[in-house]
Amino acid sequence: MRWLRIDDSALKQLIKNDEFAFRSNLDRKTLDLVFDKRTLEALKYVFSRYSIDYLDFPISSGKESVVFRAISGRKFVAVKIFKMSTLKFMNIRKYIEGDQRFAKIRIDRNDIIPVWVRKEYTNLMALENAGVPAPKPIGFFKNILVMSYIGTKSGPAPQIRDVEINDAIYEEVLDGMRRMYRNRIVHSDLSEYNMLYHRRVYFIDLAQAVDIDHPMASEFLERDIINVSNFFSKHGIATTPESIEKYIKGK
């Protein structure tokens, strides 16, 4: 087994040495939370399976996950590590139960994160098939998702809340929403935080996205539409939730 070549101490070196801790701006508590023993083991496999050399720096550190830029040969990839300890079963089960694509999967209170990660992977695949710009899914294992990196050598793409808004951006967002809907996907956490801008708009953060037949899909879609409408209104774009809904669902 190839991945066994990386032993524990080498792996710790790759991600946890003092230089990384220093450069990453993550405090020791966060590092320990992300890189618990099981995650280190899983990373060992992921590094080998997806030819990742090392984690470069954290792009984002949230309550439930940390996203790293990683180096794979001469390319960058993004590695999203879900925190085993803070992802709440009660908060995420409602996005899994009721989604017919996951109906056959047993959800175990103590082992729901791998399902969650697989769900984000599946949704990223669906977006790729639907022609919606999003990170390309590369692989997943346990609580770790590997996807293409959106950004440049000098830094990751900004969220659209940090870019200057114009009509073209609004139209790209609507086009993406329409394509998702036509391909049976409701993002379910869509906002200016979960769209990046790198030459064009990219949709990210797909774990909670559900199939259109999910019993709460229309409620989730309504919320997405209101978020998008509010954000673009604030930036002087003429929009209403009704006009967005009409466009998304239109023939």
Ligand SMILES: Nc1ncnc2c1ncn2[C@@H]1O[C@H](COP(=O)(O)OP(=O)(O)O)[C@@H](O)[C@H]1O
């Ligand atoms: N593939 C990617 N390429 C570049 N940056 C990314 C990528 N995926 C996520 N990010 C960055 O990490 C942040 C958090 O990722 P996200 O998937 O939204 O997880 P969270 O559940 O923590 O919000 C994003 O807002 C974005 O800035």
Ligand SMILES: [Mg+2]
């Ligand atoms: Mg997010």
